[in-house]
Amino acid sequence: MNLTVLGSTGSIGTQTLDVARERGWTVGVLAAGRNLDLLAAQIAEWRPAVVSVDGSVYAEASARFSSLDIRLIADPTEAATLPADVVVNAMSGLPGLAPTRAALESGRAVALATKEAMVTAAALIWEAAARGGGRLVPIDSEHTGVYQCLNGEALEDVAEVILTASGGPFRDGPADLSGVTPAQALKHPSWSMGQKITIDSATLMNKGLEVMECASLYGLPLSQVGVVVHPQSLVHAAVRFRDGSLKAQFGPADMRLAIAYAVDAAPDGMTRPGDVRAARRGAAVGEHLGWPMRGTWEFREPDHARFPCLGLAYRAGEAGGLLPAALNAADEVAVPAFLAGQIGFTDIPRLIGRVLDETPAGTLTWDTLEEVQAWATARAHELVNGGVNS
Ligand SMILES: NC(=O)C1=CN([C@@H]2O[C@H](COP(=O)(O)OP(=O)(O)OC[C@H]3O[C@@H](n4cnc5c(N)ncnc54)[C@H](OP(=O)(O)O)[C@@H]3O)[C@@H](O)[C@H]2O)C=CC1
Numbered sequence: 001m002n003l004t005v006l007g008s009t010g011s012i013g014t015q016t017l018d019v020a021r022e023r024g025w026t027v028g029v030l031a032a033g034r035n036l037d038l039l040a041a042q043i044a045e046w047r048p049a050v051v052s053v054d055g056s057v058y059a060e061a062s063a064r065f066s067s068l069d070i071r072l073i074a075d076p077t078e079a080a081t082l083p084a085d086v087v088v089n090a091m092s093g094l095p096g097l098a099p100t101r102a103a104l105e106s107g108r109a110v111a112l113a114t115k116e117a118m119v120t121a122a123a124l125i126w127e128a129a130a131r132g133g134g135r136l137v138p139i140d141s142e143h144t145g146v147y148q149c150l151n152g153e154a155l156e157d158v159a160e161v162i163l164t165a166s167g168g169p170f171r172d173g174p175a176d177l178s179g180v181t182p183a184q185a186l187k188h189p190s191w192s193m194g195q196k197i198t199i200d201s202a203t204l205m206n207k208g209l210e211v212m213e214c215a216s217l218y219g220l221p222l223s224q225v226g227v228v229v230h231p232q233s234l235v236h237a238a239v240r241f242r243d244g245s246l247k248a249q250f251g252p253a254d255m256r257l258a259i260a261y262a263v264d265a266a267p268d269g270m271t272r273p274g275d276v277r278a279a280r281r282g283a284a285v286g287e288h289l290g291w292p293m294r295g296t297w298e299f300r301e302p303d304h305a306r307f308p309c310l311g312l313a314y315r316a317g318e319a320g321g322l323l324p325a326a327l328n329a330a331d332e333v334a335v336p337a338f339l340a341g342q343i344g345f346t347d348i349p350r351l352i353g354r355v356l357d358e359t360p361a362g363t364l365t366w367d368t369l370e371e372v373q374a375w376a377t378a379r380a381h382e383l384v385n386g387g388v389n390s
């Protein structure tokens with residue numbers, strides 16, 4: 001198996017390389033952002049033919065890697081189109097959307113961690129896959145859980161899909177979240193992840209994005225996608241069928257299992273919503289992680305009053321059109337602003353709610369998507385700078 005890894009220096013990117021090492025895969029294309037020290041170590045180990053870096057560090061990377069036999073580019077979208085058995089997209093946020101589109105239009109098999117692509121542009125992404133012959137399998141732990149539960153099943157038999165949420169670091173308090181700090185919010189109780197998704201887990205926006213991602217992947221209405229808080233993060237998703245039977249997927253809270261599953265399944269993967277064709281014959285990874293069938297497993301209702309982001313996501317998903325993209329863009333401004341101390345934790349949903357209130361209705365196209373993202377980003381910055389309650 002020869003991989004392209006986009007976002008190679010991040011949490012999912014480095015775990016993808018761990019899996020590649022364990023499984024004996026090769027890596028022909030590495031795309032990173034600005035972390036040239038880690039990228040240099042990855043180039044030395046993997047000897048890729050092509051390396052992409054963020055444009056802001058291209059000159060520095062050119063000088064640093066000039067003696068190496070690699071083609072250096074500053075374009076993850078071009079990197080995504082190059083020949084590979086599977087493109088793993090582990091870029092965080094909106095920058096990961098164009099590479100997802102390009103990979104699918106080029107007929108690539110994509111193992112997709114970048115949830116923002118399906119949240120903001122699912123219909124367009126599926127069109128791109130249909131046009132180019134691309135295939136797609138999710139990496140996100142809940143969505144690989146649903147994928148595995150649906151294998152061999154018909155979507156018309158599904159009554160409901162349940163995604164589990166850890167509940168984040170504040171699931172048991174404090175009651176008033178207005179004073180919590182970035183350091184507290186970054187202490188995720190069960191997963192080790194990049195900063196943006198970790199804050200999204202603390203606000204429950206991560207689960208909101210995942211509800212939309214799930215509906216988009218499997219072609220389900222949001223009314224059929226529910227959330228339960230499960231502090232142990234061992235059950236990742238469950239599906240209830242119309243005959244009353246239930247299937248759940250569980251395993252240790254370690255993304256290497258989800259990554260390996262997605263990479264194995266991607267070449268034969270989804271070409272349209274709900275098209276689950278998991279022809280997967282991979283060797284074992286993470287056998288040392290063991291069998292987590294011990295202890296107590298709890299399941300609780302989410303607390304919508306303390307975590308309004310979940311409701312905002314349902315609202316945007318139900319409205320459809322341009323609202324999911326506006327919600328996502330506003331969140332991508334609000335989270336760094338919280339981390340930088342510019343706004344408080346409870347300002348995050350307040351800001352996103354304000355942006356949603358003002359988002360114009362519209363039909364989703366690649367052009368309107370770009371416009372609404374630019375508008376929502378600018379409006380969110382105005383609210384950060386001028387005061388969320390102004
Ligand atoms: N972490 C997890 O367990 C999970 C993550 N996800 C999703 O996966 C995605 C990645 O998450 P995570 O790994 O935690 O995020 P990280 O912030 O850890 O990693 C993001 C990566 O994107 C890279 N990047 C930034 N700009 C560019 C660019 N121009 N070209 C290529 N790469 C770039 C960063 O590079 P650099 O550091 O070099 O600047 C970094 O390697 C997110 O969408 C997240 O929601 C989904 C489920 C679980």
Ligand SMILES: CC(=O)[C@@H](O)[C@H](O)COP(=O)(O)O
Pocket residue numbers: 140141142164165166167168191197200201202206207255
């Ligand atoms: C590992 C993974 O898939 C994350 O998206 C995880 O779900 C985050 O944890 P929360 O359940 O706290 O959002």
Ligand SMILES: [Mn+2]
Pocket residue numbers: 140141142210
């Ligand atoms: Mn997840």
